Each structure stands twice: as structure tokens, then as C-alpha cells.
Amino acid sequence: MKTNFDFLMPSVNFFGPGVVAKVGDRAKMLGMKKPLIVTDSFLETLPDGAVEQAVASLKEAGVDFSIFNGVEPNPKVRNIEAAKTQYLAENCDSIITVGGGSAHDTGKGLGIILTNGDDITVLAGIETLANALPPLIAINTTAGxxxxxxxxxxxxxxxxxxKFVxxxxxxxxxxxxxxxxLMLDVPQGLTAATGMDAFVQAIEPYVSTNRNAITDGQCLQAIKLIxxxxxxxxxxxHNLEARTKMVEAEMLAGMAFNNADLGYVHAMAHQLGGQYDAPHGVCCALxxxxxxxFNIIAAPERFAELAVAMGENIDGLSTRDAAEVAIKAMRQMSIDVGIPRSIKDIGAKPEDFELMAENALKDGNAFSNPRKATKAEIVQLFQEAYDQV
Structure with missing residues (x-):
């Protein structure tokens, strides 16, 4: 566990029913003259949805805007390049993302290529950016x-x-x-996938080699809420209490992994998502x-603690047996919310596992995993995820 660490998060975070109405005032306070709203075509046309409410707030505050609706799942380089073309053509000066992770990542990618060079692929890695992005506001619509x-x-x-990060x-x-x-009408499948992403993002930092006392508390509370x-x-x-708890949980998990990092689940999930264009949360859950x-032997006591956080009874069990209970609880959560059983269900092919394993070990999330694996061991993990029923 780290004892010396920095802790990163947005300077201001608005939470609760109706806070989207404050977007215009905050944009004005930040000096935004004409932000590019980065979203997808569905959210743009959703009656009384997040985009419509954000636009109404901007208009009331007297802030001009342009809407880019070209966000795709697993955002591509071409998406951020298209957003840049519109940003420059419309003389925008800032960015407002509206949606889930795909919208926020597209907006961040746009900001990166606006100020740090046209080729974002060469900037993959940790702290590679020399210049600040344009002012960025993120309006979230999924708890994930x-x-x-x-x-x-x-x-x-x-x-x-x-996929690169x-x-x-x-x-x-x-x-x-x-x-x-804004999340009441999110479909069941998307709710499950994004919710499982939050679940994973609460678990991986808890066993990360970069964890600290603050992130530990965030992880445990997030798991309890989920x-x-x-x-x-x-x-x-439409259960507002459940939706509210899920938002609280995903915020806590986001803060935790932003500072303690993740592990092989995300490193491997990025390969599945990039290779097969599969939903990220589903890849993580699988x-x-x-x-x-695989990680238990590196920190069995941490997994025993996770079992308790998930509401499991470990009385009388050894630490190792209690850790196994945590794994069963993780699997049961996926089953209960309707996640597929095998990565073959999202199109995975064993002939791709060698290359995906090689790239997973290069992923930035791999370095904080509690147990170090060989390429052959990562291939075997992909195979087990393929064979599970």
C-alpha cells in the first residue's frame, strides 16, 4: 500500500437529481464562449434527455454551442478526428461531453489532438501530454x-x-x-454492462499494488452500494434510489481507480473490446x-475482505476459502444481471489469444496487477474465459 501519493479528481463535481440545470452557469463561469457538445445521435434526439436539458441550460446562460453527434461505442481515432474538424469549423473554444464513457473519452481525445498533436496514437502511455486541453465539462448519463x-x-x-490509453x-x-x-431510462443491458464495469473498477483498485488507505475506503463503499x-x-x-446508489458507487470507484489504478481485467478487456468491438463492461464482467x-495467491486476505464487502458470510472459513467465496460472489453478480457466460458469446476466437495476451501485458493497467503473469498465463486466462459455462 502506498503511503506517499497524490490524489486526482475534478475540482468540482455536481451530484443529485436536477443538477444538469447548473451546466450553463458553470460553463459561463469557466469562460466558455462556444463549447462543442460531444455526444451520440441517440442522446441528441432523446426528448427531454441529457443533451436537450444541457442545451436549455446553456441557452438560459447565454452560452452559444455546436453539437457533434458522432460518438460511437469503443470510440475510434476517426471519431475524434471528425470532432476536431467540426470544432475548428465552428470556431469552438471548449468541450462539453454528454453520455457515458464513449462520449467522455471522445471528448478527451478531441482535447488531446487539439493541443498535443494530430496523432493521438503516439501519445499512448502515462503522462505523455505536454499541453493543457481546452476547458472540459463532463455530463454523465451511465453509472459505470x-x-x-x-x-x-x-x-x-x-x-x-x-485499444490504447x-x-x-x-x-x-x-x-x-x-x-x-438522466439514467432512469437507460436500457437493462446497458445498465448491467456499465454497472459491472463499476463493480470491476471497485474491485481491481482494492487489490492493486498502487492502492492506498483512501482508495481502500472508496472501493469498499462502492462495492457495498453496488x-x-x-x-x-x-x-x-425507474427505481430512483437504486439509480442514485449506483451513481454514488461509480463515482467512488472512478475516484479509486483514478488514483490506485486497475489490473489485468481491464488490460485484457481492452483487447477484447478493440479486437471484437464488444461492450467494455461486458468484457470486464466476463x-x-x-x-x-488467478490473483488470489498474491493477496488472499484482501479477497477475504472483498467477500465481506459483498455481504458474504465467511465465519469459520480459512483466509483462502473466504477468498474463494469472493470469486463465487463476483460470478453470481454477473449471472444475476444477465451478462453472457463466455467470451465466445462476444465473438472471441482462440487463434487471437496469443496476440491479445502480448498486448494485454503492454497495457498501462497491467503494471499494477497484484500478481505478475507470463504471456502463456494470460493466454490461459483468455482460454478459461472462453471455456467457462
Whole structure:
């Protein structure tokens, strides 16, 4: 556990029903003259949705804007390049992202190429950015990725089918908005996938080699909230209490992994998402029990603590047996919310595992995993995730 550390998050975070109405005032306070709203075509046309409410707030504050609706799942280099073309053509001076992780990552990617060079692929890595991004506000619409709070920008190179991450404090939005009212109509499948992403992002930092006392508390509280609310949010999306708890959980998990980092689940999930254009949260959920079982020997007592956080009874069990209970609970959560059982269900092919394993070990998330693996061991983990039923 680290005893000397920095702690990163947006300087201002608005939370609660109706806070999206404050977007215009905050944009004006930041000196935004004409932000580019970065979103997708569905959210742009959703009646009384996040984009419509953000636009109304900007108009009331007298802030001009342009809307870019070209965000795709697993955002591609071409998406941020298209956003840059519109940003420059419309003489924009700032960025407002509206959506989930894909919108926020696209907006961060746009900011990166506006100020740090046209080729974002050469900037993959940790703290590679020399220049500040344009002012950035993030309006979040899913309880999952935590991207509205973090320094990570995850982009897919469509030519190589590889995801890469640009990790920098410069990517952190100046202001984030988390309004659970914007999430009431999120479909069941997306609720499950993004919720499982938050679940993984609460678990991996807890066993990370870069964890600290602050992130430990955030992880445990996030796991408790997810245990209390994710199943209900999937079953009944209009349960505002469940949605609110999930937003609280994803914020806590986002803050935790922003500072303690992640592990092999995310390093491997990035390969699945890049290769097969599969939903990130589903990839993470499918890998979670496989990877964490592999990790048990590195920190069995931490996994025993995770079992307690997930509400499991470990009385009378050895530390190792209690850790195994945690793995079973992780798997059961995925089953309960309807995640597929195997990575073959998202199109994974064993002939790709060698290359994906090689790239997973190069992923920035791999270095904080508690147990170090060989390429052959990562291949085996992919295979186990393929064979599980």
C-alpha cells in the first residue's frame, strides 16, 4: 500500500437529481464562449434527455454551442478526428461531453489532438501530454465507467483493432455532473454492462499494488452500494434510489481507480473490446472471476475482505476459502444481471489469444496487477474465459 501519493479528481463535481440545470452557469463561469457538445445521435434526439436539458441550460446562460453527434461505442481515432474538424469549423473554444464513457473519452481525445498533436496514437502511455486541453465539462448519463472523473482516455485504433490509453492529469474534466434522473431510462443491458464495469473498477483498485488507505475506503463503499442496488437497477430502471446508489458507487470507484489504478481485467478487456468491438463492461464482467481467481495467491486476505464487502458470510472459513467465496460472489453478480457466460458469446476466437495476451501485458493497467503473469498465463486466462459455462 502506498503511503506517499497524490490524489486526482475534478475540482468540482455536481451530484443529485436536477443538477444538469447548473451546466450553463458553470460553463459561463469557466469562460466558455462556444463549447462543442460531444455526444451520440441517440442522446441528441432523446426528448427531454441529457443533451436537450444541457442545451436549455446553456441557452438560459447565454452560452452559444455546436453539437457533434458522432460518438460511437469503443470510440475510434476517426471519431475524434471528425470532432476536431467540426470544432475548428465552428470556431469552438471548449468541450462539453454528454453520455457515458464513449462520449467522455471522445471528448478527451478531441482535447488531446487539439493541443498535443494530430496523432493521438503516439501519445499512448502515462503522462505523455505536454499541453493543457481546452476547458472540459463532463455530463454523465451511465453509472459505470467513471470517465467523467478520471485521467484516462481510452481510444480504439481501427486500423490495428487495438485499444490504447492516454493517461494524464490533463485529461481530468474541470467539472463533472452526475444526475441520476438522466439514467432512469437507460436500457437493462446497458445498465448491467456499465454497472459491472463499476463493480470491476471497485474491485481491481482494492487489490492493486498502487492502492492506498483512501482508495481502500472508496472501493469498499462502492462495492457495498453496488451489492445493494445493481440488481434492482437492472430489474427496475425507474427505481430512483437504486439509480442514485449506483451513481454514488461509480463515482467512488472512478475516484479509486483514478488514483490506485486497475489490473489485468481491464488490460485484457481492452483487447477484447478493440479486437471484437464488444461492450467494455461486458468484457470486464466476463474476465473478472477468472482473473481474480488467478490473483488470489498474491493477496488472499484482501479477497477475504472483498467477500465481506459483498455481504458474504465467511465465519469459520480459512483466509483462502473466504477468498474463494469472493470469486463465487463476483460470478453470481454477473449471472444475476444477465451478462453472457463466455467470451465466445462476444465473438472471441482462440487463434487471437496469443496476440491479445502480448498486448494485454503492454497495457498501462497491467503494471499494477497484484500478481505478475507470463504471456502463456494470460493466454490461459483468455482460454478459461472462453471455456467457462
Amino acid at each position: 465507467t467513471g470517465s467523467e472523473l478520471t485521467r484516462h482516455a481510452v481510444i480504439t485504433n481501427e486500423e490495428t483493432h487495438l 492516454v493517461v494524464s492529469w490533463r485529461n481530468i474534466p474541470l467539472v463533472s455532473f452526475n444526475d441520476p434522473m 451489492e445493494e442496488s445493481l440488481r434492482e437497477a437492472v430489474a427496475n430502471g 474476465l473478472l472471476p477468472i482473473v481474480e481467481k
